Amino acid sequence: MSRGVLLFCFDTEHTRYHKILERCVRLVKRNICRKITVVTNFATYQRMNPMGFINYKFIEPELGNSLNGRAWNNVDRHLAYELSPYDTTLVMDIDYFCFSDNLKQLFDTDYDFLVPTQAHDLTGRNTFDQRRWSMIPMVWATVLLFKKNDRVGKIFDTVKYVKQHYSYFTEMYRIYSKNLRNDYLFAMALQQINGFTGYETFPFALPTLPPDCEVVEITDEGLAWKYNDQISYVENQDVHVLNKEIANV
Amino acid sequence: MDIHELKKQSDLSYDTAVAKRNALEKAHSRQVVAYREHLFRADPTTICLVRTLKESQDSFYLLDTNSNPVEITDPAGFLSILVERNQESLNAYNQTHKTFTKKDA
Numbered sequence: 001m002s003r004g005v006l007l008f009c010f011d012t013e014h015t016r017y018h019k020i021l022e023r024c025v026r027l028v029k030r031n032i033c034r035k036i037t038v039v040t041n042f043a044t045y046q047r048m049n050p051m052g053f054i055n056y057k058f059i060e061p062e063l064g065n066s067l068n069g070r071a072w073n074n075v076d077r078h079l080a081y082e083l084s085p086y087d088t089t090l091v092m093d094i095d096y097f098c099f100s101d102n103l104k105q106l107f108d109t110d111y112d113f114l115v116p117t118q119a120h121d122l123t124g125r126n127t128f129d130q131r132r133w134s135m136i137p138m139v140w141a142t143v144l145l146f147k148k149n150d151r152v153g154k155i156f157d158t159v160k161y162v163k164q165h166y167s168y169f170t171e172m173y174r175i176y177s178k179n180l181r182n183d184y185l186f187a188m189a190l191q192q193i194n195g196f197t198g199y200e201t202f203p204f205a206l207p208t209l210p211p212d213c214e215v216v217e218i219t220d221e222g223l224a225w226k227y228n229d230q231i232s233y234v235e236n237q238d239v240h241v242l243n244k245e246i247a248n249v
Numbered sequence: 250m251d252i253h254e255l256k257k258q259s260d261l262s263y264d265t266a267v268a269k270r271n272a273l274e275k276a277h278s279r280q281v282v283a284y285r286e287h288l289f290r291a292d293p294t295t296i297c298l299v300r301t302l303k304e305s306q307d308s309f310y311l312l313d314t315n316s317n318p319v320e321i322t323d324p325a326g327f328l329s330i331l332v333e334r335n336q337e338s339l340n341a342y343n344q345t346h347k348t349f350t351k352k353d354a
Binding site: 100102105106108109110111120122123124200201203204205207230232234236237238 | 264
């Protein structure tokens with residue numbers, strides 16, 4: 001049974017996502033797994049520095065989504081099932097930095113689909129509690145574990161269906177955010193395919209740094225950030241960084 | 250009374266509280282253990298339950314973190330893994346906690 005990590009990375013006009021990818025890959029190789037597949041386009045690939053043995057899959061990203069008025073090529077996550085060459089896949093956002101090996105043990109489980117439902121705000125403001133702006137509990141599609149089988153194939157088929165009718169489903173579930181977010185997409189699809197009941201989830205919250213925090217230093221062990229003129233840091237703890245300026249650190 | 254000193258102390262207390270919360274969250278994440286293809290939490294509740302059941306039975310069933318039943322056939326081995334992970338996470342938390350005490354002093 002093969003296992004590996006799947007990452008999506010597409011540079012945009014404003015953000016050099018490949019710089020973030022290079023840091024992410026280094027940490028994944030060190031703490032999670034050496035088998036990595038990067039889904040990217042050729043233009044982004046050409047800018048990447050050598051990162052050792054990596055399996056690349058080239059696709060052209062679907063355009064049209066935006067974040068804070070800037071292009072945001074993040075809507076291809078529904079293709080993860082087809083694009084992954086592994087039997088068991090850990091899909092991660094490239095801005096999720098694994099400073100610990102906590103996710104590694106998920107490969108040793110027989111759950112066929114696992115998704116986190118909670119985020120821990122590292123600034124202590126509980127920013128992400130406000131995400132209950134819908135009729136259903138939200139998930140964080142930042143990290144997903146899936147195995148290839150018939151049931152999981154149907155989950156991804158449902159994700160595609162919900163994506164195709166995104167406006168309808170966001171109205172139905174009263175989701176106010178109008179740009180396409182994988183978090184909402186997977187939350188709605190999981191709700192639908194699981195017969196409007198619960199599903200299996202990660203037993204921990206994803207440590208997350210809100211977008212208004214500026215990352216000032218990053219090493220192989222952790223990172224430091226500035227918020228309100230105050231410097232804080234974490235070590236040996238995973239961090240999901242929402243401020244895309246990390247590409248310039 | 251120096252209001253600036255009081256504000257400084259207040260800021261320090263807040264920063265310490267946030268850092269403590271983060272360190273505790275880190276410990277909780279670290280307490281998740283994969284065993285027999287399921288996830289368990291190496292917390293006091295699980296440890297006490299396994300130890301209690303182990304006293305009277307060679308094998309028994311536990312619920313994993315997603316409420317799936319799992320047969321535990323090697324209670325001693327499982328207990329050892331739980332205790333080790335629990336203490337590893339709390340030892341790391343203790344190291345971080347010492348730095349808070351120094352800041353407060």
